[in-house]
Amino acid sequence: MTAKMIRWAAAAVAAGIALTATVASAEEKAVEFPLLKPARQEWSFAGFFGHYDQAQLQRGYQVYKDVCSSCHSMKLVKFRNLADEGGPGFTEDAVKVLAATYAIEDGPNDAGEMFERPRLPSDAFPSPFPNDNAARAANGGALPPDLSLIAKARAVHRGFPWFVFDMFWPYQEQGPDYITALLTGYQDPPEGVEVPEGTYYNPHFINGVSLRMPPPLDNDVVEYSDGTPQTKEQYAKDVSAFLMWAAEPHLDARKELGLKVMLYLFVFAGILYFVKRQVWRGTAH
């Protein structure tokens, strides 16, 4: 009877999937954003053995520093993190020098006065604006979001049945895929599409047809010292990887530990299976 039940259930599930597959191909009635789903990119940190590509994180930091950081803050990341294991791999000395190029207000001192001092590795990345209102005022009323967690705070809906498959074959790189698509997705609006004043058409934007951020990247805007091609696409991928690291700095440690834990559990479960069989041997059940 169980076999019959399983067959019955399997038939129902298959029918459901077939039905929704037709749904996926059918045209959508309501407008759903983004207009275009992001393409899936290759990432060194995807998969079970994934880990960040140190050189890519360094390049990504460069793009962030030279381009993004003029409008976007990254309040949760500290300079010392650049030297953390599983990160861009800066030396501690380099971090000290880098941090000191930015000033921060500290105090009050013994005289009760606030003073400026160079940043220490323990200080956070500097924010481009003193507060959100200043940021809005400088950007046509739109607040450039903090980038500390952006790679985990954006994901385009996968919809049924994809999210079911994702459960069995993890897809946790939706954030960087989205960022890459957005940064390279600017284009002229198609005929008949009205774009509000001061915004830029981008079919990859998750929240509408256009956004306030002007196209931030172009070929050759950041100079790479390691010979990597200086293209818009390359910049987008590098900075996406960097933003993923900023959002999930312990990813390398997580995947490494995961492998050990899973291996241990599989072996342990195997042993327990034989223990159970031994215990139940001779006892019909």
Next chain:
Amino acid sequence: MSGHSTYVPRTALGKWFEARLPVVRLLHDTAVSYPTPRNLNALWTFGGILAMMLVVQIVTGIVLAMHYAADSRIAFQSVESIMRDVNWGWLIRYLHANGASMFFIAVYIHIFRGLYYGSYKPPREILWILGVIIYLLMMAAAFMGYVLPWGQMSFWGATVITNFFTALPIVGQPIQTLLIGGFSVDNATLNRFFSLHYLLPFLIAGVVVLHVWALHVVGQNNPLGIDVKSEKDTVPFTPYATSKDVMWIVLFMIFYGWFVFYQPNFLGHPDNYIEANPLSTPAHIVPEWYFLPFYAILRAIDFNIGPIDSKLGGVLAMFGAIAVLAFLPWLDTSKVRSGRFRPIFKVAFWLFGVNALFLGYLGSVKTDDILFHVPGLDYQAVVWAKLSTFYYFAYFLVILPVLGYIEKPKPLPVSINDAILAKSAPSSAH
């Protein structure tokens, strides 16, 4: 089943203790000599899995509370500092956040096992109702826990869910104000939710003790759903049940680890990595996955029923969907427990299972989404939600009460032992 205790203290210390507090006897009777039906299948290991999950949640939760700050100005940052700066903080938080989901996956399997094998029928009514209470407490604890990181979904989820209470006439508004400590979700809400989130797991642990106590009075149900008749039907809990439970607990941990290590954010919502902002409403507010079927039921009632407006109707339907479980022992009129011997029930049960999953899906989409672009089926999601909600309640209020009278169950085996012997020697059975 809670018959004569077989514990005999052997050591001097054991005897000394036995004369003063027979706690070793209690443990022995509970976890060693307790007779357990020998035909239990793997679904009966989920009680043990749930006990493990409760311990995991309490332990990881206590550690998280050492680093968490329940202050709306810094709560979000304190969670991030756990993720970034606390040693192994990322692991503990991912274990806790995914642990909640695992807890619900396990409890849903546990509940559906009870539904299929009729574990709620006499003499297990109290045992079942205690389970429903645990489930309710779990939902409250999970909801409040989800508010603590103070992300966008935390904030707006809390706003939407506490707003349900205002649907109640007269008492609604004061209840909501009391619950959130003001007129909108704010620091006061966060503080009391943190306090209650810390309290509820211990209440759950207390009700679990009663649940296990009740279980040990009436004994476990089994896949055949027939009573244990003699000692031949049972085996002692240790080593038989323990060896099986531990194996399945470890298998469950593999499933758990799969999420924690390889897709820790799959079950969460990306918006919760955005700090709560009372001035910016997310485009699409959805609760955690384990609440989605009930969310679909809530939204299915978009019409007034006489003096009951759609809002109150939705809230009543949603709470009713859980409350109806408590009355199940009296709604199901069949004397046969196990679904194995009930041909029509079996179909209704599996439909109920598929329907529950479908309700979950409906809870995750917008009410005006078209699910099937097939002529004749191209209804809005809310239409499907109404049909699904109808079946959900019809299963409990119509099908189960009526089936007991019209269904002809298959013949039951004389005893568990007989059934096992017939299975292991099929040639001798005619």
